[in-house]
Amino acid sequence: MKYKAIIFDLDGVICHTDKFHYLAWKVLADKLGVYFDEEINNRLRGVGRMDSLGIILERYEGTPLSEELKLAYSEEKNEIYKELLKNMSTDDLTKEVKDTLDKLRAEGLKLAIGSSSKNAKIILKQIGLEGYFDEISDGNNITNSKPDPEVFVKASDLLSLQPIDCLVVEDAKAGLEAALACGMDCAAIGDAVNCNLATYNLQSFSNLLSL
Numbered sequence: 001m002k003y004k005a006i007i008f009d010l011d012g013v014i015c016h017t018d019k020f021h022y023l024a025w026k027v028l029a030d031k032l033g034v035y036f037d038e039e040i041n042n043r044l045r046g047v048g049r050m051d052s053l054g055i056i057l058e059r060y061e062g063t064p065l066s067e068e069l070k071l072a073y074s075e076e077k078n079e080i081y082k083e084l085l086k087n088m089s090t091d092d093l094t095k096e097v098k099d100t101l102d103k104l105r106a107e108g109l110k111l112a113i114g115s116s117s118k119n120a121k122i123i124l125k126q127i128g129l130e131g132y133f134d135e136i137s138d139g140n141n142i143t144n145s146k147p148d149p150e151v152f153v154k155a156s157d158l159l160s161l162q163p164i165d166c167l168v169v170e171d172a173k174a175g176l177e178a179a180l181a182c183g184m185d186c187a188a189i190g191d192a193v194n195c196n197l198a199t200y201n202l203q204s205f206s207n208l209l210s211l
């Protein structure tokens, strides 16, 4: 492989937390009387928490919400989400993903996380990957979330590598756009394959071994 490091998105690539995001946002949407379904939830993939709330509020017709109240609602959702994350375990990390990561590392590649989530470290701990990655760039060290490239730029900085030496693996359009915006090649997986934006399209996570 021509890269020195791979930067993995977390949710939708290493493991799947969309069902927990959905359940937590649904509680808030019901409280606000806003229609919310799985299709709208799909639009939240890779999008930061406050931007996600903005998408949900597109259908809100009540009295205008102050920024302070929006922040309080997003924190309320996050508390529900964090409770749901307690249900995650090592069973949420597939053998294919773990074996592939181990083989990539054995080939000498550095492995990092580039996630919009402020809960990335909690999730990694739940699935048994605490301390596994060389670097973690997540929602806590950025001010602009994907499609802004900040999270990936910070990851390459942490790795002390140039963007051209890093490959990003993403399941969301916003993530592919973020990678391309900072000059990184990217591999799409899942729904992101249909975006036709990626350098590579993966049918399966283990396809990374043949790039």
Ligand code: B16
Binding pocket: 009, 010, 011, 012, 021, 044, 045, 046, 047, 048, 049, 052, 078, 114, 115, 116, 117, 118, 119, 120, 139, 172
């Ligand atoms: P949090 P990723 C993203 O993770 C999720 O895909 C997205 O649905 C979520 O809104 C975002 O993290 C922020 O998450 O509320 O936990 O900070 O795909 O970038 O790993």
Ligand code: MG
Binding pocket: 009, 010, 011, 012, 013, 045, 046, 170, 171, 172, 175
């Ligand atoms: Mg994702």
